[in-house]
Amino acid sequence: MKIIGYSLITLIIVVACNTVPLTGRKQFTAIPTSQMLTLSNQSYNQVLKQVDVSANSSAVRELRQVGNRVTDAVERYLQLIGREELIDGYQWEYNLIENEELNAWCMPGGKIAFYEGILPICEDKNGIAVVMSHEISHAIAKHGNERMSQQLALQLGGMALSEALQKKSETTVQLAMTAFGLGAQLGVVLPYSRSHEKEADELGLYFMAMAGFDPQEAPEFWKRMQAESSARGTPEFLSTHPNPQKRINHLERIMPKAMDYYVINK
Numbered sequence: 001m002k003i004i005g006y007s008l009i010t011l012i013i014v015v016a017c018n019t020v021p022l023t024g025r026k027q028f029t030a031i032p033t034s035q036m037l038t039l040s041n042q043s044y045n046q047v048l049k050q051v052d053v054s055a056n057s058s059a060v061r062e063l064r065q066v067g068n069r070v071t072d073a074v075e076r077y078l079q080l081i082g083r084e085e086l087i088d089g090y091q092w093e094y095n096l097i098e099n100e101e102l103n104a105w106c107m108p109g110g111k112i113a114f115y116e117g118i119l120p121i122c123e124d125k126n127g128i129a130v131v132m133s134h135e136i137s138h139a140i141a142k143h144g145n146e147r148m149s150q151q152l153a154l155q156l157g158g159m160a161l162s163e164a165l166q167k168k169s170e171t172t173v174q175l176a177m178t179a180f181g182l183g184a185q186l187g188v189v190l191p192y193s194r195s196h197e198k199e200a201d202e203l204g205l206y207f208m209a210m211a212g213f214d215p216q217e218a219p220e221f222w223k224r225m226q227a228e229s230s231a232r233g234t235p236e237f238l239s240t241h242p243n244p245q246k247r248i249n250h251l252e253r254i255m256p257k258a259m260d261y262y263v264i265n266k
Helices: 002-015 033-050 057-080 116-122 125-140 143-156 161-167 169-179 194-210 217-232 244-265
Strands: 017-019 026-028 093-097 104-107 111-115
Touching: 026 143, 033 104, 033 111, 033 143, 057 093, 057 125, 057 194, 104 125, 111 116, 111 125, 116 125, 116 217, 125 143, 125 194, 125 217, 143 194, 194 217, 194 244, 217 244
Parallel strands: 093 111
Antiparallel strands: 017 026, 104 111
């Protein structure tokens, strides 16, 4: 039985192998996009019912302007390289939550939320683009699908994932919320792996540059986050993300490539 189980998992991994654009990393994403989008929409709507959406119309407008610029650039790029299937069924949505935490997240399918507390650290549209592009990158790279696929394979063994999604509804919903980065307690954001965060940093730097935002703002944003951490203790956003200095070093190493995209698109 164990041999059969491992064979099924191996087959699933081979069939579900995908490649992340720009980084070229191979990944295991076994859950159909349509099912991921259904789970994401349900989870996102559930979250919005439990929070106060910001009434700051100017901040909401600015957030959505930046979001639209970045997603438009991402869509153009994916069309150019023939990878439009990565965003099939995506419906981008940007909401600002009335909460002073330094936080932001994106669910599969392009469901994005910023907390008001992070906006002063962003300072302007370039800073918002740093965070927005990073979160959008999680959706483009299908990190939620990858994490949930891995968890389902580990917890449910050789069971077909389609069967698991149908018959293990409670387990599936719990795994989905974890995979989307949300803990059982609303507002507790669970960390992606270091490789996912590093990949989202890299993709985000390129995507903001493609949208005409200055990528050189990204290291500056993380310096401000680092200073905020020193001033008032580690914010929730930093407690679930890699060390800011390591992010800064990585961003500076790949900055020349990002600047090439920026020069072309500004």
